């Protein structure tokens with residue numbers, strides 16, 4: 001009898017919880033437009049994708065007007081919108097905490113319209129912080145800095161004299177790099 005009671009209680013407790021979980025896919029209607037500061041980039045034929053917890057959950061391509069749609073099921077993790085095809089680099093366009101409505105319309109600038117703090121430091125779209133953000137240098141040859149830690153581990157960093165060294169193989173639209181998230185934007 002006790003077991004039966006326990007099963008009943010479990011059903012009552014977990015029943016409403018499982019109903020609460022968002023399980024329906026939503027559609028995001030996106031528009032890519034040029035940033036007036038740099039209008040070289042074509043907005044047509046770009047590969048757009050969204051990552052949740054580092055995994056691609058949906059992808060599509062922009063039409064001749066820079067419009068696209070992505071369909072995926074949001075979670076409690078942020079949805080990161082990326083674009084590829086500008087040169088061949090991959091740009092993080094924005095990271096959105098919660099998307100609760102279906103048919104949300106989002107507009108992205110390429111290159112990103114960056115946000116700066118009062119000191120002119122640029123915010124990362126992902127971590128929303130400034131302290132690991134570096135301007136990208138498309139310089140030749142790119143410098144890779146080798147560091148040996150006190151424990152003897154060797155690491156390589158492309159950050160040199162306050163800039164992220166991207167090299168000139170691909171001169172992309174990205175202007176900044178966040179070393180915390182390893183993303184360009």
Ligand SMILES: [Zn+2]
Nearest residue numbers: 124127178181
């Ligand atoms: Zn970041």
